[in-house]
Amino acid sequence: MLSVEEARERVLARFHPLEAEQAPLTEALGRVLAEDALARESSPPFTNSAMDGYALRSADTRAASEQAPVRLRLVGEVAAGSVYADEAQPGEAIRILTGAPLPAGADAALQQELTEVADGWVTIRQPVAPGTNVRHAGEDVRPGALLARAGVELGPAEIALLASLGVSPVRVRRRPRVAILATGDELVAPGEPLKPGQIYNSNSPYLIAAVARAGATPVALGAAPDRADALREKLAQAQGHDLILTSGGVSVGDYDLVKQMLGEQGEMEFWRVRIRPGKPLAFGFLGETPLLGLPGNPVSAAVTFELFGRPAIRRMLGAARVERPSITVTLAGEEQRRADRRQFVRVRLASDDGQLVAHTTGAQDSHLISSLQGATALLIVPEGEGVIRPGEKAQALLLNDALPWLE
Ligand code: AMP
Numbered sequence: 001m002l003s004v005e006e007a008r009e010r011v012l013a014r015f016h017p018l019e020a021e022q023a024p025l026t027e028a029l030g031r032v033l034a035e036d037a038l039a040r041e042s043s044p045p046f047t048n049s050a051m052d053g054y055a056l057r058s059a060d061t062r063a064a065s066e067q068a069p070v071r072l073r074l075v076g077e078v079a080a081g082s083v084y085a086d087e088a089q090p091g092e093a094i095r096i097l098t099g100a101p102l103p104a105g106a107d108a109a110l111q112q113e114l115t116e117v118a119d120g121w122v123t124i125r126q127p128v129a130p131g132t133n134v135r136h137a138g139e140d141v142r143p144g145a146l147l148a149r150a151g152v153e154l155g156p157a158e159i160a161l162l163a164s165l166g167v168s169p170v171r172v173r174r175r176p177r178v179a180i181l182a183t184g185d186e187l188v189a190p191g192e193p194l195k196p197g198q199i200y201n202s203n204s205p206y207l208i209a210a211v212a213r214a215g216a217t218p219v220a221l222g223a224a225p226d227r228a229d230a231l232r233e234k235l236a237q238a239q240g241h242d243l244i245l246t247s248g249g250v251s252v253g254d255y256d257l258v259k260q261m262l263g264e265q266g267e268m269e270f271w272r273v274r275i276r277p278g279k280p281l282a283f284g285f286l287g288e289t290p291l292l293g294l295p296g297n298p299v300s301a302a303v304t305f306e307l308f309g310r311p312a313i314r315r316m317l318g319a320a321r322v323e324r325p326s327i328t329v330t331l332a333g334e335e336q337r338r339a340d341r342r343q344f345v346r347v348r349l350a351s352d353d354g355q356l357v358a359h360t361t362g363a364q365d366s367h368l369i370s371s372l373q374g375a376t377a378l379l380i381v382p383e384g385e386g387v388i389r390p391g392e393k394a395q396a397l398l399l400n401d402a403l404p405w406l407e
């Protein structure tokens, strides 16, 4: 049986970044950049005012005071979106609005609250330092600056930065198309009535959601009954996708057909990993198409997707990081017994006096879908003997890249 690392290496070795394509910037949320994005211009593109007030030459105000105010002649106005045609001359002030280009000759803008204006004159009762309320061209970004690296997943902040430099469309990786197929005679789609002995197919909805969240396009193929001919037909439809995810039918039960299919129509790379939950995990190829055969138990399917399927998708996306971040947490609640398989315990992280504390989400059996809910991390219980006691430190994989809400 393979260790988690060996299995992960063998899976990841078979995936590579997909080709690049163009996407309009406003549709690029969550897409992964295929190349570095560089600034061709400056931002801000021109020096402008940070305030509504009066543009002036600071030297004119050097001697201004309460006792001896300086009066500047109001000669014009410049609003955002327009340009003042002349140069500011000594003794002149120009009405300026926030974001408007600073007129040539002016080197400061005094906010209107600090001025008095009457009869075409602006009265100033204090010296104004050069640069006051001035936003300089290129202060945010200089030409040639790296805006975002290849492999970065675009979020609202990156999108805003690229937009401020006029970048659109962007070169991103094509989203992988991931076929999702459940197996089992007992499965019924949610929304349909259940007959005795049947259960709802929850793995397909889980995987459709998790695949989309990982940045790929899910292609739902429903459920195949436990018959070789039916499964063969469904798998024929799945071929040609970037990845096939099946669930169920990979353990040693009588109806475990996925392995048989891999044997018949492709090659099997491995089918068991020293992991709990999720030992019966198969990986192989149907023709050219990689197939991850996830276990049927819903929690096992979810955890093995997280540990093997998501990194494969992130690799195809060219993401700089394919793994979840690993952090040190302090165990709370019950002790965790180590065993010969590495365990991934669903936990909720809370912040307690400067420490991240991990509480399990309850009973951890692999059929308890409720144990997935509310989990913000997977606590890693390494192989071995003995226990991890409450208060002791352990590693955990964050299920979201951001830290959890503090409670
Ligand atoms: P299997 O690996 O096919 O033997 O399935 C193991 C367990 O997972 C059984 O209890 C199945 O009923 C259950 N199971 C398999 N597939 C699904 C599914 N798509 N949704 C919910 N439970 C499933």
Ligand code: MG
Pocket (backbone or CB within 6 Å): 183, 184, 185, 248, 249, 255, 296
């Ligand atoms: Mg089954």
